[in-house]
Every structure is written in C-alpha cells, then in structure tokens.
Amino acid sequence: MKGKKIILMYHNIANPPYRAKMKGLYVLPSMFKVQMWLLKFLGFKVVTVKALVEQMYANNDTDNLVALTFDDGYEDFYKNAMPILAQYRYPATVFVVSSLIGKTNEWDVSRYGGVVERLMDVQQLKEIKQMGVEIGSHSLSHKDLTLLDDDGLKTEIMDSKKQIEDLLQIPVETFCYPFGGCNERVKDVVRAVHYKSGIGTKRGSVYLSDDLFDLRRIPVRLNTHPLLFIYKIISAYEDKKGRCERH
Numbered sequence: 270m271k272g273k274k275i276i277l278m279y280h281n282i283a284n285p286p287y288r289a290k291m292k293g294l295y296v297l298p299s300m301f302k303v304q305m306w307l308l309k310f311l312g313f314k315v316v317t318v319k320a321l322v323e324q325m326y327a328n329n330d331t332d333n334l335v336a337l338t339f340d341d342g343y344e345d346f347y348k349n350a351m352p353i354l355a356q357y358r359y360p361a362t363v364f365v366v367s368s369l370i371g372k373t374n375e376w377d378v379s380r381y382g383g384v385v386e387r388l389m390d391v392q393q394l395k396e397i398k399q400m401g402v403e404i405g406s407h408s409l410s411h412k413d414l415t416l417l418d419d420d421g422l423k424t425e426i427m428d429s430k431k432q433i434e435d436l437l438q439i440p441v442e443t444f445c446y447p448f449g450g451c452n453e454r455v456k457d458v459v460r461a462v463h464y465k466s467g468i469g470t471k472r473g474s475v476y477l478s479d480d481l482f483d484l485r486r487i488p489v490r491l492n493t494h495p496l497l498f499i500y501k502i503i504s505a506y507e508d509k510k511g512r513c514e515r516h
C-alpha cells in the first residue's frame with residue numbers, strides 16, 4: 270500500500286435533519302471520529318489537497334497520504350468536525366461558495382427542495398484557517414459550470430478566487446466543481462486563472478499520472494460502516510467504481 274493517495278469527500282458532519290432529502294450527505298460526528306481514528310490506525314498521513322498536489326507536482330510517491338475535503342463550507346464543519354480534527358491535529362480542505370459566505374445553501378434549497386443549512390461566516394473561516402485548514406473555491410454561486418457561457422465561467426471561477434483571497438488574505442489554489450460538473454472548457458478556465466488543481470466527484474484513488482484538474486475522490490456517506498470505510502480506502506473498490514462511471 271506504499272504511496273497510496275486518496276481524497277475523502279464529506280459534506281455535512283451532523284445528524285441529518287428529519288426533513289433532509291439527501292441524508293447520505295450527512296456523516297454523524299461520532300462516526301466521523303471513528304473514521305479519523307482509523308486513518309491514524311492505518312498509517313495515513315493527513316494533508317491538505319494543496320500539499321497532496323505539491324507531492325504530485327514533485328513526482329513524490331513515497332507516503333500514504335489522505336486529504337479530507339468538505340464541500341460547501343457548512344457551519345457544522347466548524348461546530349462538529351473542527352474539534353475532532355484539532356484533537357488529531359489533522360489539516361483539512363474546505364470548499365466555500367464565495368458569494369454565500371455567512372449565508373445558507375440556497376442552491377440546494379432551490380434545486381432539490383433541501384433543508385436550509387447555515388454556511389460558515391468570515392470570522393469562522395478565519396479561525397479555521399488559523400488552525401491549518403486550507404480554503405478552496407467552490408465557485409461564486411454553486412451553478413453547474415458546464416451550462417455556462419465563457420463570461421459566466423470566468424465570473425464563477427476567477428471572481429470567487431479573488432473574493433476569497435481578499436476576504437481571508439490567503440492564496441486560493443484548489444477549485445471544486447459544483448455538482449461535480451466539469452468538462453475540458455471548464456478545466457481550461459480553472460487552469461488559466463492559476464488554480465493548481467481541480468476536484469470533482471469522480472470516484473477513485475489518486476495516481477501521479479492523473480489529471481490534476483479532474484482529481485478523483487472517495488465519498489463518505491451516512492451509511493458508510495467503518496468496515497466499508499476501511500475497504501474503500503485500502504482496496505481497489507473505489508477505483509473499480511470509478512471505472513464503471515467511465516462506461
């Protein structure tokens with residue numbers, strides 16, 4: 270298992286509200302705690318996506334690395350995930366929707382009739398930044414980028430980078446495609462405005478030869494039993510799932 274690189278995908282770390290339509294996107298804090306312990310037990314080094322990508326640029330394949338990613342920047346990351354991460358001194362990468370910082374998940378509510386969830390505000394983002402969390406961009410307003418014209422793409426991808434950089438005074442180097450929607454045109458813009466990597470929802474581990482602007486992830490869900498969690502990260506299970514997606 271030497272040199273294995275994986276990126277885990279989380280959304281909410283909380284008990285799913287009764288009315289939530291996509292309960293699978295919630296992971297219970299108690300389960301999250303078990304998962305963090307398992308990563309340590311299995312000998313993984315936890316890094317940010319930025320650090321993992323730097324290893325890829327350097328062609329370095331020696332360590333077992335895992336990056337923990339949290340899409341959308343929910344407030345439950347601050348309340349429920351951060352204390353557990355701090356306990357283990359694990360870094361993480363959070364992808365925020367720049368025009369909705371301190372607001373709610375409007376895109377979910379309008380598109381899926383989902384429950385309203387609060388998103389972290391600037392103060393909370395500043396705090397987690399101090400604790401070693403990388404903040405990446407998840408676009409300006411969480412639109413499916415594959416449906417936008419060139420101007421729309423630039424706004425979502427470039428303006429969000431600038432907005433987060435101005436707010437938090439940090440370089441924003443990692444982009445996460447809303448709804449996993451990406452194609453060559455979208456990737457070209459992400460590359461052109463100087464992100465160093467892009468992440469979607471395609472499944473699998475990460476290999477040195479992979480496209481840095483279409484990195485694969487391993488989803489962790491509400492019903493991911495600890496044994497399945499282990500299987501997902503140490504076996505070829507997710508790579509097989511990813512190959513099925515490619516048709």
Ligand SMILES: [Zn+2]
Nearest residue numbers: 340341447448
């Ligand atoms: Zn999202």
